[in-house]
Amino acid sequence: MAIILDDISRTFSEYLLLPRLTRRDQSINKITLKTPIGKYQSGKASKFDINIPVVSACMQSVSGTSLAISLARQGGLSMIFCSQSIDSQVEMVGQVKAHKAGFVTSGANTKPESTLASLLELMTETGHSTIPVTLDGSAKGEFCGLITDQDFWEFEDDLANSVKDHMTPKSEVFFGTEGITLRKANQLLHHHKKDCLPILDRAGNLNSLVFKKDYVDHQRHPLELLDENKRLSVGAAINTHDYRQRVPALIEAGADVLCFDSSDGFTEFQMDGIQWIREQFGDQIVIGAGNIVTPEGFDYLAQAELVDFIKVGIGGGSICITREQKGVGRGQASALLDVVKRRDAHFNDTGTYIPICSDGGLANDTQIVVALAMGADFVMMGRYFAMTEESPTPKVSINGQMYKPYWGEGTLRAQNWQRYSDGMSSRKMMFEEGVDAYVPLVGPLAEVLETTLYKLKSTMINVGADNLIDFRQNAELTLVSEQSIVEAGTSNVFQFSRKREIDEFDWGT
Numbered sequence: 001m002a003i004i005l006d007d008i009s010r011t012f013s014e015y016l017l018l019p020r021l022t023r024r025d026q027s028i029n030k031i032t033l034k035t036p037i038g039k040y041q042s043g044k045a046s047k048f049d050i051n052i053p054v055v056s057a058c059m060q061s062v063s064g065t066s067l068a069i070s071l072a073r074q075g076g077l078s079m080i081f082c083s084q085s086i087d088s089q090v091e092m093v094g095q096v097k098a099h100k101a102g103f104v105t106s107g108a109n110t111k112p113e114s115t116l117a118s119l120l121e122l123m124t125e126t127g128h129s130t131i132p133v134t135l136d137g138s139a140k141g142e143f144c145g146l147i148t149d150q151d152f153w154e155f156e157d158d159l160a161n162s163v164k165d166h167m168t169p170k171s172e173v174f175f176g177t178e179g180i181t182l183r184k185a186n187q188l189l190h191h192h193k194k195d196c197l198p199i200l201d202r203a204g205n206l207n208s209l210v211f212k213k214d215y216v217d218h219q220r221h222p223l224e225l226l227d228e229n230k231r232l233s234v235g236a237a238i239n240t241h242d243y244r245q246r247v248p249a250l251i252e253a254g255a256d257v258l259c260f261d262s263s264d265g266f267t268e269f270q271m272d273g274i275q276w277i278r279e280q281f282g283d284q285i286v287i288g289a290g291n292i293v294t295p296e297g298f299d300y301l302a303q304a305e306l307v308d309f310i311k312v313g314i315g316g317g318s319i320c321i322t323r324e325q326k327g328v329g330r331g332q333a334s335a336l337l338d339v340v341k342r343r344d345a346h347f348n349d350t351g352t353y354i355p356i357c358s359d360g361g362l363a364n365d366t367q368i369v370v371a372l373a374m375g376a377d378f379v380m381m382g383r384y385f386a387m388t389e390e391s392p393t394p395k396v397s398i399n400g401q402m403y404k405p406y407w408g409e410g411t412l413r414a415q416n417w418q419r420y421s422d423g424m425s426s427r428k429m430m431f432e433e434g435v436d437a438y439v440p441l442v443g444p445l446a447e448v449l450e451t452t453l454y455k456l457k458s459t460m461i462n463v464g465a466d467n468l469i470d471f472r473q474n475a476e477l478t479l480v481s482e483q484s485i486v487e488a489g490t491s492n493v494f495q496f497s498r499k500r501e502i503d504e505f506d507w508g509t
């Protein structure tokens with residue numbers, strides 16, 4: 001006979017946190033939100049941390065290049081979607097890695113003999129105003145000099161002139177030598193009042209560039225998530241079909257984290273993939289697995305401690321109709337609580353901590369807070385990021401309000417055959433597990449995230465926590481009745497919906 005669980009499947013909105021003692025020395029600025037993504041041994045550091053506990057979903061309508069750059073600059077991580085060709089995913093990962101920070105491989109170069117006209121074209125095409133000049137015009141060629149848009153006048157100079165007649169020649173350029181630290185390179189920029197410092201190898205070839213604007217930018221984004229070469233960090237989604245081709249290409253492109261994107265990760269297909277990646281690439285690469293909703297699912301994926309983090313959640317996503325279509329899934333709070341309990345037991349028994357990601361179904365900031373209090377190390381969100389300026393979909397105006405399209409990976413539109421097929425073949429999709437939708441545009445990611453994280457920190461202070469470990473250890477939650485959910489909103493008052501209504505209201509005073 002089928003097993004029927006005693007517990008009801010519960011969601012985040014059914015719980016509330018109870019306040020604990022807030023200490024006098026607590027303040028928003030002292031709270032840290034750093035959290036592990038990589039598994040670790042008791043007492044040791046995780047091999048990969050993120051600076052804020054949020055990652056963006058492995059979805060076409062969410063994790064594009066701009067969003068990945070923006071989120072990494074705020075301290076989080078994006079998982080570039082795999083429902084695309086290997087080449088285009090690799091290109092997106094490469095664009096994030098090339099974006100900025102520290103030593104940048106020059107993306108636009110010219111030769112001494114090139115004309116100003118072709119240089120101008122290059123500047124317009126790439127948006128770069130400082131272009132290195134190398135003998136063969138390549139990013140690693142023999143360095144000859146630098147040319148900027150200040151070195152010639154488009155409407156005064158003859159555009160048939162050669163670059164070499166206008167550039168600052170190598171003999172007059174301040175440059176650094178390969179091996180120089182970023183700190184020293186920034187000091188040279190400061191000392192010589194320059195905007196760009198070329199870094200040359202011992203043979204005089206161009207190696208990379210360091211920009212003043214990157215230094216300034218970094219000061220404005222202290223939580224920026226960078227790799228050891230000071231490039232932005234980025235994750236990449238993978239599937240159980242083509243990992244033998246996709247994974248090597250993504251690692252080569254510089255992906256920092258690999259994340260299986262599957263609605264049901266409690267499968268031998270996924271374990272085969274995990275084992276293959278570990279055999280080929282060892283323990284250094286960070287691998288996320290999932291999704292699961294039961295302790296048995298956790299035990300299966302945690303066996304031999306091959307994976308770094310495990311994602312929890314089936315059917316809770318805002319665009320997801322898996323529960324309706326297939327009758328599979330579980331309330332996200334129940335799933336998370338059960339899996340966290342099993343993870344903690346695993347940590348006690350083996351000394352290995354495996355971070356848990358709560359994936360999907362977070363309808364508001366409060367639910368993010370509750371998920372972290374319940375023991376998730378970080379959350380993965382789709383809708384939340386789809387609503388920002390930086391998501392990859394175009395803005396659409398409907399009745400004067402701006403929206404963005406947002407669709408599930410289980411829709412025909414996403415054509416993500418691997419995820420929703422049976423793991424064995426890319427056969428025709430028989431039914432959809434997701435919907436095509438629109439979400440309101442809410443503004444730039446940095447602004448939205450700032451509010452969310454401020455609320456999270458503020459709740460952490462309510463429960464006397466200084467970091468996310470304290471938070472889940474101190475957290476005391478209560479189930480709420482339907483009546484207390486009603487009570488949590490405003491009651492017995494007529495609420496103004498807009499500030500303008502307040503301004504225009506006749507108060508009779």
Ligand code: MZP
Pocket residue numbers: 057058059263313315316317318319320321322359360361362380381382383384407408409410411433434435
């Ligand atoms: P949400 O943040 O929009 O509520 O949920 C995002 C999550 O929904 C994703 O991370 C993924 O796990 C899941 N998802 C994506 N596509 C589908 C689908 O088409 C889906 N059914 O369930």
